[in-house]
Amino acid sequence: MATAGRGEWSGKLGFILAAAGSAIGLGNIWRFPYTAGENGGGAFVLVYLFFVLVIGIPVVLAELSIGRFAKLNPVGALKKIAPGTKWSWLGGLGVLTGFGILAFYSVVAGWTLSYLWGALTGHASDVTSAEETAAVFNHLIGGSIMPLVLTAIFMALTIFIVRGGVSGGIERATKILMPTLLVVLIIMAIRSMTLDGGSEGIAYLFKPDFSKLSVGVILAALGQALFSLSLGMGAMITYGSYFPDRENLPQAGIIVAFFDTAIAFLAGLIIFPALFSVGVDPNGGPGLVFVILPSIFAQLPAGNLFAVAFYFLLAIAALTSTISLLEVVVSYFVDEKQWDRKKAALWIGLACFGMAVPSALSQGAVGGLTDFLGTGISFLDLQNIIWGNYSLSFGALMLCIFVGWKWGIPAALGSLESSGHRLAVGGFWSILVRYVCPVAVGAILVYIIITQQYF
Numbered sequence: 001m002a003t004a005g006r007g008e009w010s011g012k013l014g015f016i017l018a019a020a021g022s023a024i025g026l027g028n029i030w031r032f033p034y035t036a037g038e039n040g041g042g043a044f045v046l047v048y049l050f051f052v053l054v055i056g057i058p059v060v061l062a063e064l065s066i067g068r069f070a071k072l073n074p075v076g077a078l079k080k081i082a083p084g085t086k087w088s089w090l091g092g093l094g095v096l097t098g099f100g101i102l103a104f105y106s107v108v109a110g111w112t113l114s115y116l117w118g119a120l121t122g123h124a125s126d127v128t129s130a131e132e133t134a135a136v137f138n139h140l141i142g143g144s145i146m147p148l149v150l151t152a153i154f155m156a157l158t159i160f161i162v163r164g165g166v167s168g169g170i171e172r173a174t175k176i177l178m179p180t181l182l183v184v185l186i187i188m189a190i191r192s193m194t195l196d197g198g199s200e201g202i203a204y205l206f207k208p209d210f211s212k213l214s215v216g217v218i219l220a221a222l223g224q225a226l227f228s229l230s231l232g233m234g235a236m237i238t239y240g241s242y243f244p245d246r247e248n249l250p251q252a253g254i255i256v257a258f259f260d261t262a263i264a265f266l267a268g269l270i271i272f273p274a275l276f277s278v279g280v281d282p283n284g285g286p287g288l289v290f291v292i293l294p295s296i297f298a299q300l301p302a303g304n305l306f307a308v309a310f311y312f313l314l315a316i317a318a319l320t321s322t323i324s325l326l327e328v329v330v331s332y333f334v335d336e337k338q339w340d341r342k343k344a345a346l347w348i349g350l351a352c353f354g355m356a357v358p359s360a361l362s363q364g365a366v367g368g369l370t371d372f373l374g375t376g377i378s379f380l381d382l383q384n385i386i387w388g389n390y391s392l393s394f395g396a397l398m399l400c401i402f403v404g405w406k407w408g409i410p411a412a413l414g415s416l417e418s419s420g421h422r423l424a425v426g427g428f429w430s431i432l433v434r435y436v437c438p439v440a441v442g443a444i445l446v447y448i449i450i451t452q453q454y455f
């Protein structure tokens, strides 16, 4: 039984859809392709895949084991398992990280609304040359009123759903929409791969050029794997806490990781062939996806209809992710500070919008935010790196140490297997959580601190 009043998913499928909804989002369709492009393609993709298997899946299971056992938010969960210690601070960092990610993620999610509007009004494929689509994009994000309004709309939608609670709000939205997204992506990938010159894009994505590997590339791949799977900050602790006792949790977790990775690869198979076909530089940064997509819709029969479907589903995918980010923060205030859920969703959402303002204005509107403090990158990009790469990596490292060494594998496995379904690879999982993840993630972070190659 779930703790009274906290809510519970309606079943395993409900959890899989909600957790996949959290995992699948702008991370797969916006962040993965441009990060792969910035980091040289194939070699990055290979390292990313390696991290999904060796660090991502073990951390998914580690977070779910904590959540299912404690049935609490990240702070409460760590307090319950390790009372009287400072481990609950790690949960606190997770809550803060959720807030930090939501504050830039909602800005990018807002951009998708503008593209959805463009498609709805029949303008999805008005301009197709890369110069023109880039100009349209830069005009949109470089404004001041529009990005703020779009971010506000997106935040309002997120608040509205989180107010409604776990199974009422979150589950319902994902049940039909996630499968539909998959179908639309497959059709778009087929079109893109059959464009003239498309095969070059496939080679770029899958032929590793190891001379492109550096610690920066490796950290980017680690951050991307964690970000995409919604790991390192307790989102899966929170989602696991609503998991029904009788169902097979490890299996559900692995299914989610599989789908998330498949969607990222599909996005790559949409973006890179089209990119080579129109002759755009893969190293285009955060605007990459928004610049490339219009050219694909222009080449699809009923392209505008596809554009409507795609941008609608992308916005929904982003929404099911922002919901999970806000949910982590809200569940902390509801469980630990006894706030009313509706009040918590509203005030935290508003505060997060405040934090999003500088990111929204950092794409050209305000010079000091566009090249923030001489870092050479915008305030938004900096937030993306700090929370998305560093904080998640550090969080994942500490969560592995917590589960592997403080709480202990037998207890964690007991929680994962409490429904009677065994995790066949339990021994292997133990080695990954206790040794491989902490050493690998720790080594990357230490190397970066020593060499000071922060961005």
Ligand code: TRP
Pocket: 022, 023, 024, 025, 026, 027, 028, 101, 226, 227, 228, 229, 230, 231, 232, 233, 235, 321, 322, 324, 325, 392
């Ligand atoms: N995984 C989501 C995406 O790929 C973003 C996200 C939602 C997230 N919740 C998270 C990332 C928690 C890290 C942690 O778009």
